[in-house]
Amino acid sequence: MAKKFWLIKSEPDVFGFNDLAKCENQTEHWDGIRNYQARNFMRDEMQKGDLAIFYHSNAGPEVGAVGLAVVASEKAYPDHTQFDPKSKYFDAKSPEDNPRWLMVDFKWAAEFKRLVTLKELKEAPELEEMLVVKRGQRLSIQPVEKAHFKAVCKMGGMLVKELKALGV
């Protein structure tokens, strides 16, 4: 099946792109997603090998796309933090035998040569239809069209051959 493309948001103060780079195997489970639409994307559409633009939100002047990550788990699986009363992501209403919240693993894939700010994304005419630039768009996991994905990577200074090496 063809690779799909995504954008994942994270607050750099909480868990930034560099934090992913420092993880064991540069891989981390993406816990804490508590939005049904985002969950459904992970559950129904994400596949191992899909590429995601890593986006820093709530980051002042540094808001924007910083690099790429790749889906590293075969599929979505239960997010353990929903059953942990000490976790801020605890969900008392999620049944243990039918977990409400899922997650996938992401692996660090490539760092952009330069930050692509939200401002630049908004100013690029070819990205007009991209979800992340739309007003009030809060989804933390968004599907991205291939053309948009490539355009953002290019703005980040990635070369065509570097993208090819990642299977794009």
Added chain:
DNA sequence: GCCAACGTTGGC
């Protein structure tokens, strides 16, 4: 820190 936009909850 402000606040607009959005998603979820729960009373009815």
Added chain:
DNA sequence: GCCAACGTTGGC
């Protein structure tokens, strides 16, 4: 099923 109230997101 409607919708007001509430909590959260995230740009600024």
